[in-house]
Each structure stands twice: as structure tokens, then as C-alpha cells.
Amino acid sequence: MQTLSLLPQMEALTMPDPDREIFGAYVGDLLSWVMGRAQADCAWITIMSNVNIVAVAALADVACVILAEDVTPDQAVINTAEAKGINILRSTMPIYESALLLGSHI
């Protein structure tokens, strides 16, 4: 997790659980698909940035949320994530490139 945030294309918006390990990834913006298909401990790559992603990330037990395309959530979303122990990173790259970069580091 921490090594990811050191990459120039990635930035940790909040990292309350820095030692969490990432196993695999799931890409998607439809929340019920994520809850139905994402595996626990994966990185979830999305462009969805409203506050409901925090609950979804917590309940699906993903290791982190990666917001692609430089998507920036409201500060309230970041604060909620911090309080709930959810790691959120922001990637400057599109989804596919973000996934490739992630794949070469996990």
C-alpha cells in the first residue's frame, strides 16, 4: 500500500490503514457490481467519488479505493474515509493505465 503512494502518478488522499496489503484489483463504477464481484483485500479502481463509496469499500472489505482520472472527492468524503479506516488514493492516469501500473506493483 505504502509503495503505491510513492509512485509519482499516485497520491494518497487519506491512508488510515497504511500496512494493508493489496491482493488483486476490481475495476467498476456500479456499486452493486463492486459489492457482488470485488474480492476482499483487492484494490478498487473507480471514477465514482461520492460518499457512498466509503461504505461500499468498508463493507466489501477492499484494501483501498483508487480514484482514476485525477478524480477529486469532496473533503467530507476524505474525512469519512479517514474515520472509517478506508485508504483512498488518487491516480492521475485513466482507468486502464492505473490498473496496469497497479498490476506491476502488486
Next chain:
Amino acid sequence: MTEPLTFHYDVDGENFTSAGQASVQVKKVLRRLGLDPETIRRVSIAMYEGEINMVIHAGGGSADVRIYEDGIEIILADTGPGIADIDQAMQEGFSTAPDNIRSLGFGAGMGLPNMKRYTDSMQIDSTVGVGTTITMRVNL
């Protein structure tokens, strides 16, 4: 047979940003009880989908959770519009969610199918104009 642990939550139909609080609470309780992570995940996702459905489609409702030695029961009850065709609602991809809800990432029509998949049994009782009660059980 010992008494089950019971929890009751009112699910606010107005506040969309805090939707899911009951499920997050239940997740904490299950963690404290030391249940295995996959069971916790199944229970909390199934409950969250049901909770969100009550917020989006029924204007809120209530959630009751009972934890027995051999299983967890979740009862979600609302007095919303009801579901006219349950078989259709259970199909993957069927959704009546409005556009403003879809733009938040809901409305894929995967919630009820997820609830069924993640639980060992699920029963929907619904009457149009009266409301919907969904009872789910996950065996321990």
C-alpha cells in the same frame, strides 16, 4: 438455547449520504464477536443492499438483526410502494432507480441478486401500496 442478540435500527429515508450506517454498525458488532471475515462480508453487504433499497425505493424503514448461535437473521421492513413483480425485481439488471440515483453508482439492478447470493435464505413479502419485508438468513 440462549436468547439471540438483537439489534434494531431505524433507516432514515431522507438522508442519502448517511445511508448504510446500520450495516456498518452491524459489521462492527460481528467483528467484535470474532466471526470470520467472509461471513461478516456476506452479512454486511446483503444488509447494506437492503438498507439502500429501503432508502432509494421505499423512503426508509427499519432493520432488525438477530444473532443466534447457528445463524444471523436480518429483517428489513418498510411501508414503501411495494414490489409488484418480485420475479422481475430479482432479475440481474432490472431497476427502477431514477437518474439522480444512478449518477451516484446505484441502479445497476444487482442489489436483490447480491442479497440472494450472499445469504443462505431470503424471503420477500411485498404488497403494492403497503410495503415490503425482506427476511434473510446466513448460517453460522
